[in-house]
Amino acid sequence: DEYNKPEVITEVPGPETKKLLKETDAIQNTRAVSLFCDFEKSKINYLVDADGNKLLDCFQQISSLPLGYNHPAILERSIQSAAIMANRPALGSFPSKDFPRLIKNSLLRASPSGLDQVVTMACGSCANENAYKSLFFWYMRNQRGEELPVMGDEAFISCMKNQPPGSPELSILSFDGGFHGRTLGALSTTHSKPIHKLDVPAFDWPTAPFPKLKYPLEEHERENAEEEARCLAVVEDLIEQWKDTRPVAGMVIEPIQAEGGDNHASDDFFRKLRNIATKNKIGFICDEVQTGMAITGRMWAHDYWGLETPPDIVTFAKKMLSGGYYFSDEFRWKDGYRVYNTWMGEPIKLVLLEKVLDVVKEQDLVFQAENTGHYVVNGLRQLEKMFPELLSAIRGRGMFIAADITEAGKRETFVKKLLQKGVLLGVCGDHSIRLRPSLFFTPAHADILLDKVEETAREM
Numbered sequence: 001d002e003y004n005k006p007e008v009i010t011e012v013p014g015p016e017t018k019k020l021l022k023e024t025d026a027i028q029n030t031r032a033v034s035l036f037c038d039f040e041k042s043k044i045n046y047l048v049d050a051d052g053n054k055l056l057d058c059f060q061q062i063s064s065l066p067l068g069y070n071h072p073a074i075l076e077r078s079i080q081s082a083a084i085m086a087n088r089p090a091l092g093s094f095p096s097k098d099f100p101r102l103i104k105n106s107l108l109r110a111s112p113s114g115l116d117q118v119v120t121m122a123c124g125s126c127a128n129e130n131a132y133k134s135l136f137f138w139y140m141r142n143q144r145g146e147e148l149p150v151m152g153d154e155a156f157i158s159c160m161k162n163q164p165p166g167s168p169e170l171s172i173l174s175f176d177g178g179f180h181g182r183t184l185g186a187l188s189t190t191h192s193k194p195i196h197k198l199d200v201p202a203f204d205w206p207t208a209p210f211p212k213l214k215y216p217l218e219e220h221e222r223e224n225a226e227e228e229a230r231c232l233a234v235v236e237d238l239i240e241q242w243k244d245t246r247p248v249a250g251m252v253i254e255p256i257q258a259e260g261g262d263n264h265a266s267d268d269f270f271r272k273l274r275n276i277a278t279k280n281k282i283g284f285i286c287d288e289v290q291t292g293m294a295i296t297g298r299m300w301a302h303d304y305w306g307l308e309t310p311p312d313i314v315t316f317a318k319k320m321l322s323g324g325y326y327f328s329d330e331f332r333w334k335d336g337y338r339v340y341n342t343w344m345g346e347p348i349k350l351v352l353l354e355k356v357l358d359v360v361k362e363q364d365l366v367f368q369a370e371n372t373g374h375y376v377v378n379g380l381r382q383l384e385k386m387f388p389e390l391l392s393a394i395r396g397r398g399m400f401i402a403a404d405i406t407e408a409g410k411r412e413t414f415v416k417k418l419l420q421k422g423v424l425l426g427v428c429g430d431h432s433i434r435l436r437p438s439l440f441f442t443p444a445h446a447d448i449l450l451d452k453v454e455e456t457a458r459e460m
């Protein structure tokens with residue numbers, strides 16, 4: 001059982017959070033801290049903060065909890081796993097005897113169609129970093145015909161000095177508005193906010209425009225199709241232009257650009273994009289770190305695209321509880337240390353994921369995400385009609401939902417007021433609010449959210 005309505009007993013953030021903030025700020029930067037949480041008292045959709053405020057959490061940390069807080073099955077499985085918790089293995093070299101079974105019964109149960117290999121990593125950035133490396137290995141092997149240069153080749157010397165041919169002049173094409181992580185390679189393909197990138201050297205790699213769709217979609221079909229065609233043409237031009245300087249080895253894209261502002265594109269756009277990669281023999285990486293694990297109404301958001309050829313690599317993290325990426329045989333390497341690090345993630349998270357997948361299956365939560373998502377979008381569309389000057393561009397797939405609050409400064413006020421009413425949601429891009437509820441979010445929770453949105457809209 002869980003709580004059935006928000007209860008706010010102090011200003012949010014409250015005095016206890018403020019006290020803890022001060023204490024923590026003496027140790028590290030706390031500017032990104034929203035609240036201090038009481039992880040004992042929080043339950044499923046309700047986050048209890050350090051001041052005892054019970055908040056309907058429609059964002060779930062950073063879209064990174066699949067079943068919300070303290071689901072009984074997860075708690076129980078955690079308690080049963082003392083040994084695996086107490087002894088963190090160097091997974092790449094000393095996996096537990098249970099590892100093959102565990103991988104089969106967790107990650108491989110969720111593997112995207114066509115990809116039957118998987119490797120685990122610490123986080124989304126780490127997953128993307130290693131996916132990019134694997135993609136460069138794949139591109140160079142296709143170029144030379146052999147996985148590695150012959151012994152004695154100058155590549156073995158030049159790579160030690162970060163020089164070609166050992167450190168090849170290759171690139172990964174990414175998209176304006178994309179977010180793939182904060183580590184150096186992932187950051188060079190991230191283009192959502194300057195503050196992420198300022199003062200950090202970047203690879204000189206090509207960036208293509210991502211379609212800017214006009215809403216409501218049904219009223220702008222021709223314009224949006226033209227916008228998507230324009231973007232695809234730029235992608236093809238960039239691949240051509242970069243052929244002689246720093247050839248594009250692959251491209252990386254999110255099914256819905258999340259940090260960039262919940263930017264959508266049609267399934268047709270993505271099918272055509274995948275075909276451009278195939279035609280040019282470059283790798284296609286689908287970054288499902290934020291869109292993955294059922295929240296869009298499919299296990300993977302790219303399941304909607306109906307691809308003939310699967311992505312070459314699908315990266316994941318957040319609600320999958322572990323980072324990592326799925327791939328095909330083509331992306332396996334003879335040398336076991338080419339994609340490697342000490343921990344390679346953390347198997348206890350796979351133990352929890354096993355349980356998450358059991359619950360998702362038993363309770364058909366993928367369908368629930370699609371169903372509840374429609375309910376929320378319809379509710380927000382009604383509110384958009386009632387408050388057209390406040391809400392616009394209602395959009396979503398499953399419960400991966402966003403709306404624009406275009407008037408400058410209004411978004412922050414709106415989100416703050418909603419929080420004070422006990423509803424926590426996220427923001428993205430310059431003027432969007434976004435929902436990333438748990439898979440246990442139902443129409444009953446949606447009614448609470450929609451009532452509080454209406455109440456807040458009336459006060460704006």
Ligand SMILES: Cc1ncc(COP(=O)(O)O)c(CNc2csc(C(=O)O)c2)c1O
Nearest residue numbers: 062123124125179180181254287289290317
């Ligand atoms: C599509 C996509 N790809 C990769 C990442 C990076 O994952 P982490 O390294 O944060 O686990 C993310 C992480 N998302 C994210 C949301 S706020 C944030 C931040 O660093 O401010 C990061 C993502 O949304």
